[in-house]
Amino acid sequence: MSGVRAYLRHCGGKLGGAAVSLLAVLVTGFFLFRIIPGDPVKVLTHGTPTTAEELAALRRQFGLDLPLWRQFTEYCGNALTGDLGMSYQFRAPVGELIVQKLPATLLLTGVAVVLYSAIGLWLGTRTAWRHGGAGDRLHTGVALTLWSVPSFWLGLLLIVTLSVGVGPVPGLFPTGGMESGDTGGLARAVDVAHHMVLPVLTLVAVGYAQTLLVMRASVLDEMGGDYLTTARAKGLRDASVRRRHAVPNALLPTVTMIFINLGHVAAGSILVETVFSWPGLGGLFYQALRVPDLPLVQGLFMMFAGAMILMNLLADLLYPLLDPRVAR
Structure with missing residues (x-):
């Protein structure tokens, strides 16, 4: 029984660490790609005659006119419900593209x-x-x-x-x-x-x-x-x-x-x-x-990082089965 309890404690600690890592990925995925040079609206309309009003309308459509804190809260809320947003360039849900x-x-x-x-x-x-x-x-x-x-x-x-x-x-x-x-x-x-x-x-x-x-x-x-x-x-x-x-x-x-x-x-x-x-x-x-296509890069980044976190978690959970000393 002591071995089982030690393994459960080990699993609980690793699961908690994975949850913290996923939260860090969620935050990093938002701010990291905001520092990439370039304006998505200007890139997408490059070569097409576009008025200032049309550019402003596109920014409102993409949510880029909102304050950064508002963009972040909406991004986190949508991501936690599985909604990765709409791709700027493909005009399709990010989840479907993935x-x-x-x-x-x-x-x-x-x-x-x-x-x-x-x-x-x-x-x-x-x-x-x-x-x-x-x-x-x-x-x-x-x-x-x-x-x-x-x-x-x-x-x-x-x-x-x-x-x-x-x-x-x-x-x-x-x-x-x-x-x-x-x-x-x-x-x-x-x-x-x-x-x-x-x-x-x-x-x-x-x-x-x-x-x-x-x-x-x-x-x-x-x-x-x-x-x-x-x-x-x-x-x-x-x-x-x-x-x-x-x-x-x-x-x-x-x-x-x-x-x-x-x-x-x-x-x-x-x-x-x-x-x-x-x-x-x-x-x-x-x-x-x-572009940068922010919803798409954020969704892919979360998927890539999430897959790595999941595989590391599975490796950590498998360790004590290969060597019981790991869980002690």
Whole structure:
């Protein structure tokens, strides 16, 4: 019973922390984007003859003529009821726009997260178990290089080499977008997969490097443990010692990173989606920032941050199940 009470106290503290974080996101999401240079009304009417009366009418329509404190209270009240407002440029509810773009982002980043988490965990464990060898030095060097490379730069490099083509090497993949045309069935699935190759490769290259390095460091910390020596003394094979003893104890730091990566599934990668013209939430966020479309950027910011907070909360709630000492 004492263990259950300790776990419930742990859960209560983490839930309270998540609620405070969401409140901070709500406040930050309002004031952060108010300091972005630019007048949404002037940007939206650029190139169109507009009188001062028409500009004032648009400001009243968007609620930009209200005092800042009034805008803030209305924003908080609407957000707490699930109303994210109306997009300035698309003239559509922000919630509907998010729902429309979410599947494309989930498809792209979901596939990438699964791939680089699996690859990073497997390679991180193997390289740590054989640390100091040629394979360890090679994989660690590649991972350090890729982790330090900006994702948008890597994406542009892949477009130049594998989409446009270099010298006699022809372009093999599309330069952007999600599909080529009106196709259906299996042909459409193949077309979408063809368009996904380069953006997924970009996300996997950077993500697997981070996962590998964190998992490698965690396993190395566990390798000097007495419990591993005891397991070997019992006659367990090296692979069993690694799989059944070292890896489970090394997972705690990696679990946090994996859950954070799952939070990125909702956020997508703004830079990668923009570089590859992927029609997801990242590209939508970039479009909204250019105006700035305040209701849209605020709604997306809340969704991105909320997904990260939720995934961190789930990781915190899972910790005591992996290691009961965390809840004490």
